[in-house]
Amino acid sequence: MKPAPFAYAKAASLNEAIGLLGEKPDAKLLAGGQSLIATLNMRLSAPSLLIDINGLDELRGIRRKDGMIEIGAMTRHVEAERSKDIVDHAPLIAKAMPHIGHPAIRNRGTMGGSVAFADPAAELPACFLALGGEAELAGPKGKRTVKADDFFKGLFETALGPQDVLTAIRIPAADNNTRIGFAELSRRLGDYAIVGLAATAKADGKGLSDVRLAFFGVGTTPARAAKAEAALNGAADDKSIAAAVAQLELNPVDDVQATGATKKHLAGVLLKRVVAQLKEAR
């Protein structure tokens, strides 16, 4: 199928992109186009204007800043995948990157596009949530910061307003005590997950603390599991792992990939695998 007719504008500045969003309420930003163009071609969306932000170099790049790693929204997946800063200071993201689509998609797809699109089965939104990151948004009233815990509102719905541009995400830089875990089940490597789990914790000598679990593919948004997190803080031994699995407060619904009951069972399987990773030294 071909997309419905649309107008195209290449923004020369962030302010111009924000201004253009204000002129056409149904306009869409065009980043890597890997999700947007597919929805246009399938006529799942028909914006009257596409605002291309690929020329905005200020939205690109990976920087260390005040104990955080800042990833510009227009940084391509492949740039993150090959970044030493990501390997050294954002190992959860490094571990997740190979699961995102295929090399051709990662060559064009952007880090900000993935987080802004907020597919509930996508890897990066879950990593962003597990890492307790923050998003920088720019709109007509200037810039503001939104915590990952407050960013995902519903199915493909985020804290981004109609005239907002996601400019960057920031995540705490890993230190020697940072522990990470990532696992997903998909039909083939590169497919969206049937169920996945991104997790972080701190090693405190006796066990784990600050455990954060972010499941994906189990609902309308990436989902934390507070009771399971609480059960794992401490020794994270077999008894606490069994308690965490028993207390997983997830209610996935049936979809084309699996029934809700199967997904819930698989979430427990992944939790055990990921806790084993959290307990390993980096």
Ligand SMILES: Cc1cc2nc3c(=O)[nH]c(=O)nc-3n(C[C@H](O)[C@H](O)[C@H](O)COP(=O)(O)OP(=O)(O)OC[C@H]3O[C@@H](n4cnc5c(N)ncnc54)[C@H](O)[C@@H]3O)c2cc1C
């Ligand atoms: C065959 C295939 C397989 C894929 N498999 C996976 C997978 O396994 N896992 C996965 O996570 N993803 C997968 N993807 C999606 C891919 O990761 C996309 O690149 C990503 O979801 C969107 O990034 P993009 O830069 O292409 O955004 P676009 O497609 O350009 O935009 C997506 C949406 O986000 C909005 N947007 C983009 N950037 C911004 C911004 N800076 N501020 C505000 N809004 C913005 C756009 O307006 C649009 O609504 C797959 C895609 C394809 C085609």
